[in-house]
Amino acid sequence: MENFEISEESNLPPDPIISFGPEDLRGVVAPHNDALVVTVTIANYDVARIFVDSGSSVNVLFKGTLDQMKMEGFELEPISTPLYGFTGHAIRPLGQIFLPVSMGNDPRRVTKMVSFTVVDAPSSYNGILGRPAMKDFRAVASTYHQKLKFPVGREVGMLRRDHKVARRCYDGVVREEGKKTRVEVSMIRRGGAMLTVARREVQTLEEEEPEVVELGVSGEKLKIAADLEIEAKEKLIICLKANLDVFAWSVQELRGIKPAVMEHKLNLLSGVRPVKQKKRHFGPDKDKVIKEEIGELLWAGHIREVQFSTWLSNVVLVPKSSGRWRMCVDFRDLNKACPKDCYPLPRI
Incomplete structure (x- = not known):
C-alpha cells in the first residue's frame, strides 16, 4: 500500500488549529436540527440568509438577490452545465459571476474571490456556500455548534448562525428584506497584491418589519413595505386613503352579492x-x-x-x-x- 504526502509551500504560514468545544454551544438551544445560515459580505453587500451546504458542488447566488444588489459593471459568464437537486430536477443556470466575499469581523476578517452560479428559482435563501467556497476559505462548519470557523493568518475567524432566520427559512416564512446604507472601503488580495475595491454605498440586505400606517379617523390600519422610497410611500398612502371604501374592515361588511345580481x-x-x-x-x-x-x-x-x-x-x-x-x-x-x-x- 503506497503512502501519499501532501506537500506544503515553505513560505506559507501554518494554519491554526480549528476545533469546537463546549464553549461554542453558548446560546445554542439543543437539541436541534437547524441548518447553518449565516450573513456574509458579498461585493460590499451584507447579505443575510446564506445557507452553508457542504453537500453542494457549486456556490449559488439567486437572481432575486443579485437584482437587489443593483450591481453595475459585472457581467454573467455563460455556463451550460445544468444543476441537479436532490429531487433530480434540472435547473438551467443564468450564468456565472466572480464576486469578492468577506467573512468575519476585523481584525479576523478574510476576503476571497468566489465563483457563484446564478440561478433564477424561488428560494428562502439568498445564496448557498458550497464546497468550493469552503475550500477557498479553508473553512470548517459545525451544524451542531451552529458556527463556521476559518483561518485568518495565525488566528481563527468565526461566523455565528442566524438562529431565528434559519428557522424561518426552514418553515418558508421569510419576510420582505429591507435595505440599510453605509459607506465602506474594501481590500482584497489577488495574486499576492492588494487591490482596493472602489468606495461605495453598502446596501445591507436584512429582514425588516412592515410599517403600519393609520389611514382613517376610525382607526383603520394597513401594513405596507418598510423599504419603499419616500415618494412611492406617499403616493401609496394617498391612494389607500382615497379608496377606504374598497376594503372590508370587519366581517360584517362582507355581505356577499345580492341574489338579484x-x-x-x-x-x-x-x-x-x-x-x-x-x-x-x-x-x-x-x-x-x-x-x-x-x-x-x-x-x-x-x-x-x-x-x-x-x-x-x-x-x-x-x-x-x-x-x-x-x-x-x-x-x-x-x-x-x-x-x-x-x-x-x-x-x-
Missing part, C-alpha cells in the same frame, strides 16, 4: 337520496375552535340556523402552517350527487 344553485342528479352524516366528535379543544368559528359566522350573518335540514355535513378542522386551525365542511357526499362539469373553467 347573481345567484348560485346546485344541480343534483335525479334519484339521489340526501345524505345526513352522523355527528363526529373532535374532542374538547377542537370543539372549542369549532364553536368560536361558527359563532363568528352567525354573528356576521354569513350562515343561519336550519331546523330540518335535507343534507347534513360535518365540519373538518385542517391545521394551518401557523399552527392554528382552518374550519372546512365535508361536502364529499354532496359533491358525489352533483353532475361533473367537464369544462369548469374557460379555455385560456
Whole structure:
C-alpha cells in the first residue's frame, strides 16, 4: 500500500488549529436540527440568509438577490452545465459571476474571490456556500455548534448562525428584506497584491418589519413595505386613503352579492337520496375552535340556523402552517350527487 504526502509551500504560514468545544454551544438551544445560515459580505453587500451546504458542488447566488444588489459593471459568464437537486430536477443556470466575499469581523476578517452560479428559482435563501467556497476559505462548519470557523493568518475567524432566520427559512416564512446604507472601503488580495475595491454605498440586505400606517379617523390600519422610497410611500398612502371604501374592515361588511345580481344553485342528479352524516366528535379543544368559528359566522350573518335540514355535513378542522386551525365542511357526499362539469373553467 503506497503512502501519499501532501506537500506544503515553505513560505506559507501554518494554519491554526480549528476545533469546537463546549464553549461554542453558548446560546445554542439543543437539541436541534437547524441548518447553518449565516450573513456574509458579498461585493460590499451584507447579505443575510446564506445557507452553508457542504453537500453542494457549486456556490449559488439567486437572481432575486443579485437584482437587489443593483450591481453595475459585472457581467454573467455563460455556463451550460445544468444543476441537479436532490429531487433530480434540472435547473438551467443564468450564468456565472466572480464576486469578492468577506467573512468575519476585523481584525479576523478574510476576503476571497468566489465563483457563484446564478440561478433564477424561488428560494428562502439568498445564496448557498458550497464546497468550493469552503475550500477557498479553508473553512470548517459545525451544524451542531451552529458556527463556521476559518483561518485568518495565525488566528481563527468565526461566523455565528442566524438562529431565528434559519428557522424561518426552514418553515418558508421569510419576510420582505429591507435595505440599510453605509459607506465602506474594501481590500482584497489577488495574486499576492492588494487591490482596493472602489468606495461605495453598502446596501445591507436584512429582514425588516412592515410599517403600519393609520389611514382613517376610525382607526383603520394597513401594513405596507418598510423599504419603499419616500415618494412611492406617499403616493401609496394617498391612494389607500382615497379608496377606504374598497376594503372590508370587519366581517360584517362582507355581505356577499345580492341574489338579484347573481345567484348560485346546485344541480343534483335525479334519484339521489340526501345524505345526513352522523355527528363526529373532535374532542374538547377542537370543539372549542369549532364553536368560536361558527359563532363568528352567525354573528356576521354569513350562515343561519336550519331546523330540518335535507343534507347534513360535518365540519373538518385542517391545521394551518401557523399552527392554528382552518374550519372546512365535508361536502364529499354532496359533491358525489352533483353532475361533473367537464369544462369548469374557460379555455385560456
